[in-house]
Each structure stands twice: as structure tokens, then as C-alpha cells.
Amino acid sequence: DAKTTQPPSMDCAEGRAANLPCNHSTISGNEYVYWYRQIHSQGPQYIIHGLKNNETNEMASLIITEDRKSSTLILPHATLRDTAVYYCIVRPGGTSYGKLTFGQGTILTVHP
């Protein structure tokens, strides 16, 4: 699996957009970018994933650069409940590659 690099920590003011970067310069053509988060040592929670196009769901937006070597997770209006560790993961899609390899992630702290 391709490796990812994320900043260890970031801060964001409540109500503002939180933009979390991830570098994955060795990503392969068949590998997806996934984002998970973990709140207070609960089980990780799926946020979003994408291959090459930008994606949006009710939780967040995912912007992937044209060369696919980096991406940004955007939480449009961060709340205190979004304080968590955010993991960027790249892996092939499909049934044979269900396992995830977690890095250290980014600790996002949302301030009042």
C-alpha cells in the first residue's frame, strides 16, 4: 500500500472550514484515497473516499489533485464534535484489499 504523510496536528475555529492535507506521492493508478476519523478512542469512522474526481457527501468534501499525489479533506463548518484524529489512507479498491493500513493521522482540534 502507498504511504501517506499528514501533519501531526491542526487547529480550527468553530464554524470555519477545516482543511486537512495529505500527501501520497507514491499512489498507484488503482489506489483510492480514504479518510477515516477517530473520536475519543472510539472505533474509527468512515468519512469519504475517492479515486480521481472530487467527492462530496454529508460529512465532508475530498479534493484530489490532478496528479493524485495529494488530497485535502474539507470539513465545511467545523464543530467541536469534529475534534478527532483524522486518518488518510490509500489502498486498492475491490474485495481483495479490504484491509486498511493506518498511519499516525492528524489531530484536529476545533476551538470555540
Added chain:
Amino acid sequence: DAGITQSPRYKITETGRQVTLMCHQTWSHSYMFWYRQDLGHGLRLIYYSAAADITDKGEVPDGYVVSRSKTENFPLTLESATRSQTSVYFCASTGSSGNTIYFGEGSWLTVV
């Protein structure tokens, strides 16, 4: 939704004892996983299973045994617990698309 449940949630055991952590999912997902998370670290894959009676080692399988006699259950057994196995254990599952992996709430194990 509580589609994947772990038990026990908290367990203290002595060195050398056998411990089994249970994982049950109600979605009939084909893939199931066990991860461990040590304090201040990311998740590491212990074992995974692609279907009933099919299991494979992950990153840190030593000291652990798994079985998958039924699709919905994936127990993890520590045959002779050691202090280094003190950790939080997360079970996870995903369906045939493998895109969204759902995690349980975790089992906190302390070996004294």
C-alpha cells in the same frame, strides 16, 4: 447503528491466561478484521478474514488466534496473554465492495 458489536468492552486478565474477544456483525459482511491500537499509536492489523473459514495474518499476528466458523462472528483469542498485549482491540467489517469499513466500539484489554 449497532451493526457490529464487541464483547467484552473491558477486560482485565492475568499474564498467561487465555482470553477471547468476541465480534459480531449483523450485515452479513464477507470481510472482517481485528486491529489493535496501543496508547498514542495508530491501528495495526492483527488478522483478517475474507469469508467463513478463510483467515489470514495481518501486520502483528503473533500471540493471537482467530476463527470464522460463521459469517457473522470473528472471535480473537489470546492463547497466553502477555503484558505487551495490553491494548484496545477493534473489530471491523466490510461488504463485497470493500469501500466502507465499519468498526466496532473497541475492547479495552489490560494484562497484569
